[in-house]
Amino acid sequence: MTRKGISKYTREKAAFSILRISLFLVLLILGIILYDIASKGLGVISWEFLTQPPRAGMTAGGIFPAMVGTFYVTVLAALLAVPLGIATAIYLNEYAQKGSLTRLIRISLRNLAGVPSIVFGLFGVALFVQKFGWGASLLAAGMTLGLLTLPVTVTAAEEALKTVPRSYREGGLALGATRWQMISTLVLPPAIPGMLTGVILGLARAAGETAPILFTGAAFFLPFLPGSPFSQFMALPYHLFVLATQHHDISTVRPLAYGTALVLLVLVFLLNLGAIVLRYRFRGHLQKGR
Amino acid sequence: MNIKENSIKMIFLASGLLSIFILLGIFYLLFSNSFPALRDVGIKSFFSRGYWNPTAYSVPQYSILNIIKGTFMVGTGSLLFAVPLGVACAAYLAEVASPREREIFKPIIEILAGIPSVVLGFFGLVVVAPLLSSVFGLPNGINALNGSILVGIMALPTVVSLAEDAVSAVPQEYRHASLALGATRWQTLKNVTIPAAFSGVLAASLLGMGRAIGETMTVLMVTGNALAAPSSFMDSVRTLSANIAIEMGEVPMGSLHFHSLFVVGLVLFIITFIINLLADIIFDRYRKGVSM
Numbered sequence: 001m002t003r004k005g006i007s008k009y010t011r012e013k014a015a016f017s018i019l020r021i022s023l024f025l026v027l028l029i030l031g032i033i034l035y036d037i038a039s040k041g042l043g044v045i046s047w048e049f050l051t052q053p054p055r056a057g058m059t060a061g062g063i064f065p066a067m068v069g070t071f072y073v074t075v076l077a078a079l080l081a082v083p084l085g086i087a088t089a090i091y092l093n094e095y096a097q098k099g100s101l102t103r104l105i106r107i108s109l110r111n112l113a114g115v116p117s118i119v120f121g122l123f124g125v126a127l128f129v130q131k132f133g134w135g136a137s138l139l140a141a142g143m144t145l146g147l148l149t150l151p152v153t154v155t156a157a158e159e160a161l162k163t164v165p166r167s168y169r170e171g172g173l174a175l176g177a178t179r180w181q182m183i184s185t186l187v188l189p190p191a192i193p194g195m196l197t198g199v200i201l202g203l204a205r206a207a208g209e210t211a212p213i214l215f216t217g218a219a220f221f222l223p224f225l226p227g228s229p230f231s232q233f234m235a236l237p238y239h240l241f242v243l244a245t246q247h248h249d250i251s252t253v254r255p256l257a258y259g260t261a262l263v264l265l266v267l268v269f270l271l272n273l274g275a276i277v278l279r280y281r282f283r284g285h286l287q288k289g290r
Numbered sequence: 291m292n293i294k295e296n297s298i299k300m301i302f303l304a305s306g307l308l309s310i311f312i313l314l315g316i317f318y319l320l321f322s323n324s325f326p327a328l329r330d331v332g333i334k335s336f337f338s339r340g341y342w343n344p345t346a347y348s349v350p351q352y353s354i355l356n357i358i359k360g361t362f363m364v365g366t367g368s369l370l371f372a373v374p375l376g377v378a379c380a381a382y383l384a385e386v387a388s389p390r391e392r393e394i395f396k397p398i399i400e401i402l403a404g405i406p407s408v409v410l411g412f413f414g415l416v417v418v419a420p421l422l423s424s425v426f427g428l429p430n431g432i433n434a435l436n437g438s439i440l441v442g443i444m445a446l447p448t449v450v451s452l453a454e455d456a457v458s459a460v461p462q463e464y465r466h467a468s469l470a471l472g473a474t475r476w477q478t479l480k481n482v483t484i485p486a487a488f489s490g491v492l493a494a495s496l497l498g499m500g501r502a503i504g505e506t507m508t509v510l511m512v513t514g515n516a517l518a519a520p521s522s523f524m525d526s527v528r529t530l531s532a533n534i535a536i537e538m539g540e541v542p543m544g545s546l547h548f549h550s551l552f553v554v555g556l557v558l559f560i561i562t563f564i565i566n567l568l569a570d571i572i573f574d575r576y577r578k579g580v581s582m
Contacts, residue, residue: 012476016386022378023395026450029443030402033413084305091302105306107570108313114497114566115316115559116504118531122538122555126319130543147312154309180298208406211506211531215538237408237507244412245511254416261409272404276397 034265041262044255050263053223058243059252063260068225069138069233070207070267073217076142076229077149077206082199084146085153089195092154093161094183113151117211120148124216139229141217148212149202156198160191197275204271208264210237220246236264320556327352327549336553342517342533344547352550354557356519360434360527361561363520364509367438368445368502373495375442376449377484380491383450384457385479396451403447411511414440419512428524430514435523437513441505445498452497456490456576457483490576496569504562506531530558 048062055061088105096102124144134140164187172182210218219232220242226233243257244250331352340353379399383392414436422431460483468478484491514526515536528536534551541548 008474008477012474015476015480016382019378019382019386022375023382026375026379026402026446027395027398030398032417033405033410033443036413036417037409084308087302087305088309091306095299095302096306105309108309110570111563111566112309112313114500114504114562115313116506116531116562118504118506118534119316119320119555119559119562122323122534122552123316123319125538126323126552127315131319150309150312178295180295204404208404208408210406210408211535214535237406240412241408241507241511244408244415257412261412264406265409268404268406269401272401 037258037261037265040255041258041260044259045262049259054221054256055223057249058221058247058256059249063234063236063239063256063263065222065225066234066236066239066260067263069218069222070236070264072138072226072233073142073145073213073235074203074207076138077145078199078203080143080146081149081153081202081206085150085198085202086157086195088150088154089157089161090183090188093158094179094187109151109154112147113155117148117209118214120144121212121214121216123147124212129216134230136215136217136232137230138217138226138233141213141233141235142229144212144216145206145209148209149206152202152205153198156201157191157195160194160198161187163194164191193278193281197279200271200275200278204268204275207271208237208268210235210241213238236260236267240264317559320552320559323549323552324556325549327546327553330546331550336550336557342528344550350546352553354530354533354554356517357528357530357533357554358557360513360520361503361529361531361558363434363523363527364437364441364513364529365499365503367434367523368440368442369495369499371439371442372445372449372498372502376446376494376498377453377491379446379450380453380457380494381479381484384454385475385483399447399450402443407444407505407507408511410440410444411508414508414512426524432512432514432526433524434513434520434527437509437527437529438523440508440512441502444505444508445502448501449494449498452494453487453491456487456494459490459577460486487576489572489579493569493572493576496565496572500562500565500569503529503565504531504558506535510535530554530561534558 050062050067051064052062053065054063088109092102092105096105121144124140124147128134128140128143129136132140168186168190169182172186173179177185213235217232218235218238222232222234240257240260243253243260247253335352336354338353339355340351342354342357343351383395387395415432418436418439419431422428422433422436464482464486465478468482469475473481509529510532513529513532515528515532516526517528518525520527534554537547538551541551
């Protein structure tokens with residue numbers, strides 16, 4: 001087996017080192033991205049930056065309306081995706097029998113997860129902006145983002161349901177509970193933290209998306225806060241896009257773009273971190289209960 | 291009692307069915323909004339030689355061939371970057387790393403998946419572009435290569451996590467048999483485990499490709515969006531998704547241009563749909579294969 005003097009164990013060491021280096025290369029790329037944004041964005045962050053609207057043709061001031069807009073649109077997305085996602089997961093995991101209908105739902109969900117975000121944007125324009133007559137608005141953008149995050153929410157909620165031991169269900173049914181009584185009192189309570197994890201991950205994704213809101217409601221510049229669900233709004237990711245590529249004086253606003261990128265990153269990471277913490281606590285909890 | 295139980299079940303069933311309707315609705319609305327353009331311009335104009343220039347003063351042109359070419363350049367370019375690196379990471383995580391290493395590195399790689407695409411695009415613009423321009427002596431580094439690198443970074447977490455699943459799914463007996471014959475762990479990985487996981491890894495790459503082709507903001511920001519036919523990775527290219535993002539905001543609703551952008555969306559939808567479906571089929575077969 002050994003070729004010319006180099007033992008197979010030396011080969012193994014070399015090969016594994018290469019694999020390890022690949023992993024470190026990926027970590028390095030991630031590190032460079034985070035370091036670049038953090039180091040250049042940190043100096044921009046100030047109380048004013050976080051609490052003021054943009055001023056002087058977006059060359060000064062802050063990003064407050066964009067932060068609020070992103071918050072609103074994410075909440076709207078959640079209002080659609082969370083109940084719908086959890087209900088779908090309950091159906092798939094607790095009610096559905098193996099069959100062509102269940103398969104069809106699963107295939108649809110998997111395909112929805114693969115639909116490009118810009119196509120969701122087109123869908124939002126055709127359905128919410130035009131057909132429903134909502135115009136480019138918070139509501140239209142929120143619903144579009146909600147549909148986009150639906151597959152993530154379903155998958156996560158289903159995983160949470162799957163971690164609940166079968167014995168809980170069998171015990172409930174054996175005591176004469178109906179299916180819904182069993183689900184609502186025995187299955188859902190322990191699954192809720194896990195579902196929350198999925199919800200938060202979905203929201204993190206929604207908050208960072210730009211393409212679906214480009215034409216469904218995000219505004220280039222709007223110094224005040226949206227007054228109703230039918231107003232347009234500023235959003236952090238779109239604001240970053242504008243500052244980075246669309247502004248007439250890109251070099252002047254570069255620091256502001258870095259600041260916006262950092263705020264967006266921190267927001268998304270805080271959401272992710274919350275989800276991870278929740279997931280770990282949840283995992284420990286159920287294992288103890290088993 | 292029974293009525294209540296049944297109506298509750300119906301509510302859950304309805305939300306499940308809604309996913310099917312949403313997918314059908316997307317297809318239907320894309321198609322119905324494409325229809326006026328397909329009728330007036332003709333489907334052939336979209337796929338015959340020429341340029342994309344629906345707003346030309348003399349004769350508007352609707353060819354998306356250059357754009358499709360640009361899309362696939364960025365798509366395949368990103369895979370050339372993401373697949374070798376991603377599969378190496380996956381092999382390391384699945385076969386070499388200690389459980390503790392795995393516990394640490396997997397969430398870190400997931401962080402990469404959490405970075406919003408617009409932030410990656412910004413990074414490509416301010417860091418990767420100047421780097422490429424100085425390395426290759428270009429006036430700027432806004433081109434297909436930049437897009438491929440950035441979208442590759444974006445597809446990495448998908449490729450790593452799915453390829454790792456595929457490698458982990460290879461039955462232990464395969465490894466034991468190989469090790470028992472005196473092969474090292476590397477020989478086992480290279481000659482047994484990876485080949486056994488091949489179709490799973492292929493499916494992972496396809497899904498990465500689906501993501502890469504559907505990606506909008508990153509490519510929009512770093513590929514330059516030129517409409518000319520690209521001849522190399524140093525050229526500026528425009529992708530299907532970027533084309534929609536650039537023009538949709540400026541067209542009057544209901545115009546021919548507006549509807550022709552839905553045709554672009556429909557083409558994008560169909561391409562990603564086919565790629566994802568292929569990946570799905572391969573994955574399904576693979577899972578059944580390894581579980582036997």
